[in-house]
Amino acid sequence: MFYREAGQFKSSYAEDQQIFPIRQDRIGITALLLVVFVAVPLLGDQYWLSAIFTPLLIFALAALGLNILTGYAGQLSLGTAAFMAVGAFMAYNFMLRLPWLGVIPSFILAGLCAAAVGVVFGLPSLRIKGFYLAVATLACQFFVLWAIQRWGWITNYSASGVITAQKMVILGFPFDTPALKYLLTLSIVTLLALLAKNLMRSETGRAFMAVRDMDVAAEVIGIRMMHTKLLAFAISSFYCGVAGAMYAFCYLGTVEPEAFTLDLSFRVLFMIIIGGTGSILGSFIGAAFITLLPIFLNVMFGGISHLLGVEIPHAVISNLELIIFGALIIFFLIVEPHGLARLWQIAKEKLRLWPFPH
């Protein structure tokens, strides 16, 4: 009954290596998957599905991508939005120019394009580190947005640079309602999250972590620095690219290059910092927190102005939201610098010892 490993014996290597070694974890994750796959689309209304859950999942995937690069491989990047933009606009191009390809292959190819861009802009990481690298990734951010606005073929020569995502049809079945789009997003995110979880406990993931913790030492024990760092950039950008494609196709519908500004990069970075760097769970918690916070603040201020019976000017509210958002981020960094995922870890440790803490 209690949440602990005691009494759960492993008698084969396969059992020893399973993703969730504790039975309660397996039950919990199954229950969670049942809820999000069955209960949420059945019970959630259109607004919740299309305006909250879908973007939340997409941001979680982008955060996961950044977490692979920053949290696991230790390369600070501020170019997330650019990789998402590459994914979004390339998916549009593949659907436009190769319509027989289908939605999912287009998404994958768009992700691969983002990965290629990621590798190119990851090259400086072989020479420079830390904040120098972070600023260097800004080059990617600005260059990609500039390229999208200047190179006509990317937006199919649309005058304003705005593209409209095509209808998604998979095997003759149209994905056009919020619930279906949500399910499609959820399936892709679940699959990729599972992949990431496994990847991070494989040789590749361990090489990432070795590079993060001490790159010289990692090189000494025979980890190929160039290969590992560029692979981290490639995988991370692939995730971000797929997230960007879904951002365009499952959430926004109509996309302009301005949707992928530096602000978006910072938001995703906030997600992994608040959620927890180097943690898959953290990416999801962080995405949920950052996506829900503005909505919560908005509702709260609406409630307050209703309660007081005075109309608070819109500018005041948006500035107050900005202040509270910033203050909360500082607050969370102070009270839990390792992110919210760390709280879960602590709770786990406590549960293990409960009710006899000594």
Add this chain to the structure above:
Amino acid sequence: MNVAFFFEVLIGGLLAGVMYSLVALGFVLIYKASGVFNFAQGAMVFFAALTFISLVERGLNFWLALVVTLAVMVVLGIAIEKVVLRPLVNQPPITLFMATIGLTFVLEGLSQLVWGSQPHGLELGIQDVPMEWLSQSTGINISQFDIFAAGVAGLLVAVLALFFQYTRIGRALRAVADDHQAALSVGIPLKHIWAIVWSVAGFVALVAGLMWGARNGVQYALTFIALKALPVLILGGFESVLGAIVGGLIIGASEKLAEVYIGPMVGGGIESWFAYVVALLFLLVRPQGLFGEKIIDRV
């Protein structure tokens, strides 16, 4: 190619670079003393400029407004040290960096909440017009305002250099920048030093805010000049005041030249990223920037 035009672009670029250096200086001061990559510098520039112009518009005398704004920036510096930095002592640099991004939001929201978000014009009494005698004698148009800004930047650097070289506090600041532990062990109070260095950065932000405000108007877009200063920083090295100046000059000049000579070939509008690419190319040769401290790997 017209030689006079080339020099006009070059000199204009160099002088624009000085404006970038003004912003980069604030970054360098804080990075040197506390190892914090202060992303809020742009917001501080905006905050200072907006406070100043709002005070002037409310009828305060120019110099009085300057003093009051300076006092506000000092209080802000002390508050940041107490509220944000002290609880985050010993955290990894990325955490501190994120905290300063949070700070950016707070400052942007706060300044617009208090003073309103409408743009203001700022008049320093210097016209942004070419100098007559120079354009008549050589055919090169150089803005009077740019020269003035360069003079202010030079003065600022001189004052800072004197402050760091000859005052007790300045020496303590240099000691802290050199080695935190050693500075602590000879009895330099680190907390006070951080409050002071943030105040000094606030002062630099005020000067930069006045210059940029006079040129582009005091408006929200002022916060984005931090992004202009970042390539300057990585080019010059995070730890070097000299680097901020030289980096600014290189970035300013190459940006303007590229805009004029390369821009038309690729469709224009390249100033948003060209500075970063220049900085990147430099970094490939010197990973720590031109004047940054040499990176020594220890295992």
